Amino acid sequence: MKYFLLSILFAGYATAAQPTILNASYDVTREFYQDFNKAYAANYKKAHGEEPVIDLSNGGSSKQARAVIDGLQADVVTMNQDTDIQAIAKAGLIAPDWKTRLPDNAAPYTSTIVFLVRKGNPKGIKNWDDLTKPGVSVIVPNPKTSGNGRYSYLAAWAYAKENPGVGTPADFVKAIFKNVPVLETGGRAATNTFVQKEMGDVLLTFESEILQITRVFSPDKFDVVYPASSILAEAPVSVVDSVVDKRKTRDLATDYLKYLWSDEGQQLAVKYYFRPRSEKLLSENAPLFPAIKLVSVDQAFGSWADAQKEHFADGGTFDQIYLAK
CATH class of the missing domain: 3.40.190.10 (Periplasmic binding protein-like II)
Incomplete structure (x- = not known):
């Protein structure tokens, strides 16, 4: 003993x-x-x-x-x-x-924000512009609590800056978030809402998350869509x-x-x-990672500190856009 x-x-x-x-x-x-x-x-x-x-x-x-x-x-x-x-x-x-x-x-390592859509892409979503169309339901995590959500927001804003025909960046991003039925707190929660709860027509999330879904978990249910440009996520x-x-x-x-x-x-x-x-x-592994125009946060917004202060601080641009949507 x-x-x-x-x-x-x-x-x-x-x-x-x-x-x-x-x-x-x-x-x-x-x-x-x-x-x-x-x-x-x-x-x-x-x-x-x-x-x-x-x-x-x-x-x-x-x-x-x-x-x-x-x-x-x-x-x-x-x-x-x-x-x-x-x-x-x-x-x-x-x-x-x-x-x-x-x-x-x-x-x-790095990633970027791309789109996950239902198999066959029934809503014909090809680029950021399509996310503003009536009847398109967009799933994206909350930019206030999720880096995933911030990158998605900034990618859309940067796209609008480069394409003035879509309207001002604020109006363009506001139109996207008008199509967001629920803001999850994190990227995996947003994925579960889209994949498991079957809410939404398109999920905005990291390329790594989307490729896992389309190549490993549910290749027969979803397609991946690469927009014309996106954000560099480091x-x-x-x-x-x-x-x-x-x-x-x-x-x-x-x-x-x-x-x-x-x-x-x-x-x-x-x-x-x-x-x-x-x-x-x-x-x-070039075939795995398609070439896409990527803009960094520093290039489009000056720095992460500038983007945080202007867009995501309490009372910042995101709050104004979301509350007025």
């Missing part, structure tokens, strides 16, 4: 001592990071002889940032836009130089300095993020339909 109790105590100690980090990520990365975490843990074990525990939290990007600010003990954040990490940095939890600590402005990552310093996990957390740029990390990005930073992999 004595030896049995000792074995339990030692087993509990070993589990408690196992290196552990938490990744707070945005809604539509669930499958990617579940796979990536397994790959990273196996690679770490080969190098260090012990397997780390990588916990994962998912939600709308901005909601996740708010949770970290409010006390969620995430060692790393893997978001879909700069403003969410900047908000955490502004709260004093991440160092101001976070974008320079990793390659590619700390964004290991997905930045960072350690949460206040957490890793307190928990003594900086080395593990930093190594975990760096592995996103490894060959295996980039290949997993492709597997889950994110556009890799590796030019070689991007070229090899």
